[in-house]
Amino acid sequence: MSDDHPSGFFEGTEMPTAGWWEALWPDPAGVLAAVGLRPGMGVIDLCSGDGWFTLQIAKVARHVCAIDIDPNLLEVARHRLAENGETNCDFVTGDAYDIAKLTAPADFVFLANAFHGVPDRARLAEAVRTALKVDGSFAIINWHKRPREETPILGEPRGPKTELRMSPEETIKFVEEGGLKLKKIVEVPPYHYGAVFKRDAD
Numbered sequence: 001m002s003d004d005h006p007s008g009f010f011e012g013t014e015m016p017t018a019g020w021w022e023a024l025w026p027d028p029a030g031v032l033a034a035v036g037l038r039p040g041m042g043v044i045d046l047c048s049g050d051g052w053f054t055l056q057i058a059k060v061a062r063h064v065c066a067i068d069i070d071p072n073l074l075e076v077a078r079h080r081l082a083e084n085g086e087t088n089c090d091f092v093t094g095d096a097y098d099i100a101k102l103t104a105p106a107d108f109v110f111l112a113n114a115f116h117g118v119p120d121r122a123r124l125a126e127a128v129r130t131a132l133k134v135d136g137s138f139a140i141i142n143w144h145k146r147p148r149e150e151t152p153i154l155g156e157p158r159g160p161k162t163e164l165r166m167s168p169e170e171t172i173k174f175v176e177e178g179g180l181k182l183k184k185i186v187e188v189p190p191y192h193y194g195a196v197f198k199r200d201a202d
Contacts (some may be wrong), residue, residue, distance in 0.1 A: 004058075017067040020153040021052060032110070033187050035139035035191040035194040037061065041107040043130060044154040047114040051077025057110065065090045065103040089138055097123060100130040107133055112141035115171060117162045125178025125197075138180055140195045142171055143187060151191045159191065171195045 025031065032053065037043065041061045045054045049075050050065035056082055057064045068074050071093045078091050094102045096118070099109070109128050118124050128138045145167040149157045159165075168185050172195060176182065180197035188194050 001023075014078055019087060020156075020158055024153050024158070028053050029059070029164060031112075031141065031188055032060065034188065035110070035141070035196050037108060037110070037139075038139050042104070044099065044103060044106045044109045046078055046099060046109055046111045046128070049073050051080040053110065053112055054089060055080055055084055055086060058089050061087050061088070061108075063090075065092060065106070067092045067094055067096065067099060069093065069095055079136055082127070097127050103131070104109050105133045105136070107136050109136070109138045110141075111139070113143070113159075115140050115142055116160050117167050121174035122177035125175040125180055127178075129179045129199050134201045136199050137183060138175070138197045138199070140171060140175070140197075141192050142166055142168075142195065144191055144193055145170075146191065166194055168193055184193060 037057060039060055043057050043061040043064045044067045045057055045064055048068045051066060054064060054066045054077050066074060066077055066089055068077075074091045074093055080123055081089050081182065090103065092102050111134060114144045115121065125138070132138060141160045143159045143165050145165040148159055148162045151157060151159050172182050175195070175197050180199055183196040186196070187196040
């Protein structure tokens with residue numbers, strides 16, 4: 001692991017170089033709508049990075065809390081939202097496993113391009129469950145389990161190493177071990193899927 005990353009950084013979840021993130025996600029608002037973001041929700045953008053999705057969440061949600069372990073990325077996100085006039089967001093530096101301690105319970109937790117790098121996935125799912133209100137949803141955007149050379153963006157292979165990628169079935173297994181129930185799987189072209197889970201009453 002590079003010394004440039006904070007302690008606890010999830011493997012293979014670095015933010016990409018400029019340009020290809022926007023090429024991969026030209027319509028982040030559409031992705032969010034597909035996995036269940038709705039107006040009026042209280043949302044946690046977990047492992048939010050530079051705020052590419054946080055901005056679009058803030059435009060729809062009642063409130064969003066962006067959590068990331070890297071304070072430098074959160075500062076980029078803060079600047080992105082400020083430039084766009086969005087003021088309904090808190091920015092919290094912290095470990096994803098501590099999600100329930102870092103902010104109030106949410107209607108919706110969003111996690112994009114990070115679950116593959118989580119060392120203890122069932123533990124994270126359990127932590128998210130604790131951070132959700134009853135009937136709240138946890139949406140995970142994951143790379144499909146395809147060889148890295150088969151997922152080019154702007155002419156180059158992109159995304160996590162092939163061995164880190166997870167099938168929808170693998171994702172479901174870990175999250176359900178954490179106490180959440182599958183709600184739906186949606187395709188997120190060109191290379192991702194969304195897995196949406198629900199917290200039932202205790």
